[in-house]
Amino acid sequence: xxxxxxxxxxxxxxxxxxxxxxxxxxxxxxxxxxxxxxxxxxxxxxxxxxxxxxxxxxxxxxxxxxxxxxxxxxxxxxxxxxxxxxxxxxxxxxxxxxxxxxxxxxxxxxxxxxxxxxxxxxxxxxxxxxxxxxxxxxxxxxxxxxxxxxxxxxxxxxxxxxxxxxx
Amino acid sequence: xxxxxxxxxxxxxxxxxxxxxxxxxxxxxxxxxxxxxxxxxxxxxxxxxxxxxxxxxxxxxxxxxxxxxxxxxxxxxxxxxxxxxxxxxxxxxxxxxxxxxxxxxxxxxxxxxxxxxxxxxxxxxxxxxxxxxxxxxxxxxxxxxxxxxxxxxxxxxxxxxxxxxxxxxxxxxxxxxxxxxxxxxxxxxxxxxxxxxxxxxxxxxxxxxxxxxxxxxxxxxxxxxxxxxxxxxxxxxxxxxxxxxxxxxxxxxxxxxxxxxxxxxxxxxxxxxxxxxxxxxxxxxxxxxxxxxxxxxxxxxxxxxxxxxxxxxxxxxxxxxxxxxxxxxxxxxxxxxxxxxxxxxxxxxxxxxxxxxxxxxxxxxxxxxxxxxxxxxxxxxxxxxxxxxxxxxxxxxxxxxxxxxxxxxxxxxxxxxxxxxxxxxxxxxxxxxxxxxxxxxxxxxxxxxxxxxxxxxxxxxxxxxxxxxxxxxxxxxxxxxxxxxxxxxxxxxxxxxxxxxxxxxxxxxxxxxxxxxxxxxxxxxxxxxxxxxxxxxxxxxxxxxxxxxxxxxxxxxxxxxxxxxxxx
Ligand SMILES: Cc1ncc(C[n+]2csc(CCOP(=O)(O)OP(=O)(O)O)c2C)c(N)n1
Numbered sequence: 001x002x003x004x005x006x007x008x009x010x011x012x013x014x015x016x017x018x019x020x021x022x023x024x025x026x027x028x029x030x031x032x033x034x035x036x037x038x039x040x041x042x043x044x045x046x047x048x049x050x051x052x053x054x055x056x057x058x059x060x061x062x063x064x065x066x067x068x069x070x071x072x073x074x075x076x077x078x079x080x081x082x083x084x085x086x087x088x089x090x091x092x093x094x095x096x097x098x099x100x101x102x103x104x105x106x107x108x109x110x111x112x113x114x115x116x117x118x119x120x121x122x123x124x125x126x127x128x129x130x131x132x133x134x135x136x137x138x139x140x141x142x143x144x145x146x147x148x149x150x151x152x153x154x155x156x157x158x159x160x161x162x163x164x165x166x167x
Numbered sequence: 168x169x170x171x172x173x174x175x176x177x178x179x180x181x182x183x184x185x186x187x188x189x190x191x192x193x194x195x196x197x198x199x200x201x202x203x204x205x206x207x208x209x210x211x212x213x214x215x216x217x218x219x220x221x222x223x224x225x226x227x228x229x230x231x232x233x234x235x236x237x238x239x240x241x242x243x244x245x246x247x248x249x250x251x252x253x254x255x256x257x258x259x260x261x262x263x264x265x266x267x268x269x270x271x272x273x274x275x276x277x278x279x280x281x282x283x284x285x286x287x288x289x290x291x292x293x294x295x296x297x298x299x300x301x302x303x304x305x306x307x308x309x310x311x312x313x314x315x316x317x318x319x320x321x322x323x324x325x326x327x328x329x330x331x332x333x334x335x336x337x338x339x340x341x342x343x344x345x346x347x348x349x350x351x352x353x354x355x356x357x358x359x360x361x362x363x364x365x366x367x368x369x370x371x372x373x374x375x376x377x378x379x380x381x382x383x384x385x386x387x388x389x390x391x392x393x394x395x396x397x398x399x400x401x402x403x404x405x406x407x408x409x410x411x412x413x414x415x416x417x418x419x420x421x422x423x424x425x426x427x428x429x430x431x432x433x434x435x436x437x438x439x440x441x442x443x444x445x446x447x448x449x450x451x452x453x454x455x456x457x458x459x460x461x462x463x464x465x466x467x468x469x470x471x472x473x474x475x476x477x478x479x480x481x482x483x484x485x486x487x488x489x490x491x492x493x494x495x496x497x498x499x500x501x502x503x504x505x506x507x508x509x510x511x512x513x514x515x516x517x518x519x520x521x522x523x524x525x526x527x528x529x530x531x532x533x534x535x536x537x538x539x540x541x542x543x544x545x546x547x548x549x550x551x552x553x554x555x556x557x558x559x560x561x562x563x564x565x566x567x568x569x570x571x572x573x574x575x576x577x578x579x580x581x582x583x584x585x586x587x588x589x590x591x592x593x594x595x596x597x598x599x600x601x602x603x604x605x606x607x608x609x610x611x612x613x614x615x616x617x618x619x620x621x622x623x624x625x626x627x628x629x630x631x632x633x634x635x636x637x638x639x640x641x642x643x644x645x646x647x648x649x650x651x652x653x654x655x656x657x658x659x660x661x662x663x664x665x666x667x668x669x670x671x672x673x674x675x676x677x678x679x680x681x682x683x684x685x686x687x688x689x690x691x692x693x694x695x696x697x698x699x700x701x702x703x704x705x706x707x708x709x710x711x712x713x714x715x716x717x718x719x720x721x722x723x724x725x726x727x728x729x730x731x732x733x734x735x
Contacts, residue, residue, distance in 0.1 A: 010347070010348050013297070014285055014289075014295075014297070017286065017289065018289060021289050021290060025290050055475060055479070058475060059472065059475075059476060062471050062472035062474075063472050065350060065471070065472075066350075066470070066471075066472055068293070068294040068314060068346065068348060069348055070348055071347060071348035166347055167347050
C-alpha cells in the first residue's frame with residue numbers, strides 16, 4: 001500500500017541526511033521525498049511517499065520518530081487528505097509549429113494546466129495535481145517530443161482538523 | 168567566566184562529573200589537549216589506538232551505568248573510533264565521543280585530516296552534532312550527555328572544528344536541557360498492566376526472557392521478584408546474563424544460538440513469552456518462520472521501534488523496564504491469591520526432562536585443556552564475583568555458558584556488533600571504574616591480537632587485568648562453522664605465526680604464563696589472581712577442535728538444535 005508520511009523536522013543541518021540515510025540503511029522504499037521550510041522558520045516539513053505492508057509502515061514511522069531531529073509525524077493517507085504534485089514539461093515543437101502549438105494548447109486546457117513559455121521550437125507547460133493526474137498529463141503529451149520532465153514530488157495535508165505540530 | 172572553547176569543553180566534562188576521558192591526540196584536537204594539561208579534575212587516559220579508547224569508555228560505561236567519554240582527533244582519529252562507536256550503538260551503551268575537526272573555513276575543501284565525521288558516524292550513533300560556534304559548545308555537550316544516557320541509551324558524537332576551540336566565550340554550563348523533538352519515554356498505562364497480568368496469571372507454559380534492557384535499566388531486583396513471585400522459568404540473553412542469577416532453580420540458562428536446550432525448547436513450546444528489555448534479534452529467534460508457534464508475546468521495552476519489528480507482539484508495554492516491572496509487581500501482588508502453581512506444574516516437569524539432557528556437558532580431559540574447564544575454574548578462583556570481559560568467538564560463548572553470572576554489569580561483551588578486539592580495552596575501562604575488583608578478559612589468540620597494543624596502556628596506568636587467552640590456534644568460531652557447513656574446508660581460519668605471548672606480555676612489562684596441562688589450570692589461576700598489582704597474561708593452550716554446543720545453525724529454528732554428538 002502507498003502511504004504519504006508528513007514529517008516535521010528541526011531545521012538543522014544534517015536532518016535531511018538522517019532521514020535519507022535511515023531509508024537507505026533499512027531498505028525502505030522512497031517513491032518521492034520533498035522538504036521545505038514551514039511558516040515556523042525553525043521547522044521544515046517533509047513529505048515522504050513510500051509503500052509497504054502495515055508492519056513495514058509501522059516500522060518506518062517508529063524509526064523516523066526515533067530520529068532526534070523529527071519533531072512530529074503523521075501518515076496522512078489513513079484519513080481524508082489532499083495531495084499535490086507540480087510538474088513542468090518541456091515539449092519540442094515538430095513539423096508545422098502552428099499545428100503542434102494548437103494541439104498542445106488543447107491538451108493543456110483539457111488538463112487545466114498552464115503554459116509557461118512558448119518559443120518557435122519549445123513549449124513548457126505546468127500542472128499541479130495528484131500524482132495520477134500528473135502521470136496522465138505526461139502520457140497525453142508523449143505523442144509529442146518530450147524534451148524533459150521535472151516533477152516536484154508529492155506534498156500533502158490531512159484534511160481533518162488535526163494539524164501536525166511540534167511540542 | 169570567559170574561557171576558550173577548549174577550556175569550555177573540559178569544564179563541561181567536569182560539570183558532567185566525568186572522571187576519565189579515553190583518547191588519543193592529534194592536530195585538530197590539540198587546543199583541547201592543551202586545556203587538559205591546565206587542569207586536574209578530569210583525567211585523560213592515553214590509549215594506543217582510538218578503537219581502544221572507545222572500547223575502554225564502553226567497558227567503563229557497561230560496568231558502571233555511567234556514560235563513557237572519548238576524545239579523538241579528526242580524520243584517522245575518528246575513523247579508527249568508528250568500530251567502537253558502532254559496538255556501543257548496537258548494545259545501546261551510553262557514550263559521548265568528542266572529535267576534533269579541521270578549522271571551519273577549511274571544511275569541505277579536503278583539508279589535511281578532514282573527514283565528514285557527522286556523516287561517517289551517522290548510521291552508528293544515536294545522534295551527532297557539528298558545533299558551529301564557541302557559544303554552542305557547553306549547551307551541545309549538555310545535550311549530548313542527555314541524549315546518550317536517557318531513553319534507550321547510545322553513543323553521541325560531538326564534532327568540534329579546531330578554530331572554535333580557540334575562540335573565547337562566557338562559560339556557563341546549562342542546568343537543564345530542552346530538546347523539543349526528543350521524545351520522552353512513555354509511561355505504561357494501567358490498562359496495559361492489567362491485561363498483561365491477566366495473561367501472566369493464566370499461562371500454562373510461560374517463559375520470562377530478559378535481555379540487556381534489564382541491565383541498562385537496573386531492573387534486576389524487579390525482574391527477580393516478579394519471576395520468583397510467579398514461579399516462572401526465566402532465561403537471559405547473551406546481553407542480559409546476570410539479570411536473573413545463574414544457579415537459581417528458576418533460571419534455565421542462556422537463550423539463543425548457543426543457549427541451553429531447555430531455554431530454547433521452552434521458548435519454542437511456550438504459550439506465553441514475557442520479553443523484558445530484549446529485541447528478538449536473529450541470534451535469539453533463529454528462523455522466524457518456526458518461532459514459538461503457540462506463544463502469546465508480552466513485550467516490554469523502552470524503544471517503541473523494537474515492538475513488532477521481528478516478532479509481532481500480543482501485548483506491548485512501552486516504558487522503562489524498572490518502572491514497568493514495578494507496576495506489574497504491584498498488580499501481581501494485588502492479585503496474589505490468583506497465582507496458581509498447579510497451572511505450570513506440567514510445564515516444569517517437561518522443562519526438567521529437557522534439563523536432564525544436560526546440553527552443556529563436555530568431556531573432560533586429563534591431557535588437553537578444555538576451554539570450558541578454564542572458565543569453570545576461573546569462576547571458582549574468583550568466587551564468581553569477577554568482572555568478565557570477552558572478545559568474540561568460541562571463547563565468548565564458553566565464558567557466557569560457564570562463568571555463571573549472578574549479578575548484572577559484570578559480564579561485558581560485544582553482543583550486537585560482535586567486535587573482536589573489544590575485550591582487552593573494555594577490561595581497562597572496567598578496571599579504572601573498579602580498581603579493587605577482579606577483572607578478567609577471556610579472549611582467543613585471534614581476537615587479542617586486534618587490540619593487543621593496549622597492553623602498553625595497561626602498563627602506563629597500572630591496570631592489573633588478568634588476560635585469559637584460550638589459545639586453540641584457530642579462529643575457532645569460524646573453524647566451527649566451516650566444520651559444520653563447509654565440510655571442514657578450513658579456509659583462512661588457521662592462526663599461523665603466533666607470537667610467544669609470554670614474551671610479548673613480558674616485553675610490555677607484564678607477567679606472562681603459559682599453561683599446557685589441565686592439572687596446572689587451577690594453580691596458575693590462583694597464582695595469577697594473587698598477583699593483585701600485576702597484569703598477568705595467561706596463555707592457555709587448549710583443545711584445538713573443541714566446539715560450542717548446543718548450536719542453532721543459521722536458518723534453523725529453536726527445535727532444531729545441534730547437540731554434542733559424542734555425549735555420554
Ligand atoms: C573484527 C572482526 N572480524 C571478524 C570477525 C568474525 N569472527 C567471529 S569469531 C572469529 C574467530 C575468533 O577467533 P579467536 O579470537 O581466536 O576465538 P575462538 O573462536 O578461537 O575462541 C572471527 C574471525 C569478528 N567477529 N570481528
